[in-house]
């Protein structure tokens with residue numbers, strides 16, 4: 001079984017479509033595992049929802065999905081994110097809002113637990129510190145945890161009394177071992193923040209290795225079109241600018 005693992009699309013249809021095309025060219029996939037924040041920031045919320053729903057998929061909610069459906073107060077966001085959340089809410093149909101509102105916060109798929117933020121705070125906590133990683137490992141009931149939210153492609157491993165983190169490497173597939181628990185973030189499709197503007201994602205192949213492998217990929221997309229749409233929609237200029245910087 002092959003899964004396409006993606007997170008933080010953030011209404012960036014150009015990046016989303018580039019990832020889907022790249023994954024198809026790399027052998028395809030049977031199912032999409034989506035880790036939250038389908039909308040917010042960029043200008044194509046409806047088309048991104050339609051694209052995901054057109055594919056075999058399982059999905060969870062992120063903080064931006066919650067902000068658009070009223071489950072989270074957008075005043076908790078910075079100015080640009082709040083403006084995008086309010087704009088997005090007006091673009092969506094009742095059916096699209098109902099789809100987002102129906103997404104769970106945590107989901108288990110085989111030996112993988114999916115959550116946008118962390119297991120102790122599913123949509124808000126950034127899993128970028130050792131205490132946060134240890135807290136999620138303590139709550140983890142499967143071998144592997146897949147997260148999003150920070151927009152950093154990284155992997156946490158456990159060691160005696162602590163946890164270590166490393167950025168994912170596109171040249172080295174991650175061999176999974178059910179006895180070595182991991183927390184893995186595929187990075188962001190629509191708004192990478194690790195200094196690399198290319199869309200970031202993972203392909204999972206359950207038939208390779210012992211417990212499968214994860215392959216990290218980066219893919220270029222039509223950033224100029226995504227930026228033009230953000231500006232044409234009247235969304236904050238900073239949301240277009242940051243796509244090119246990759247943070």
Ligand code: ZN
Nearest residue numbers: 008037062149
């Ligand atoms: Zn996000």
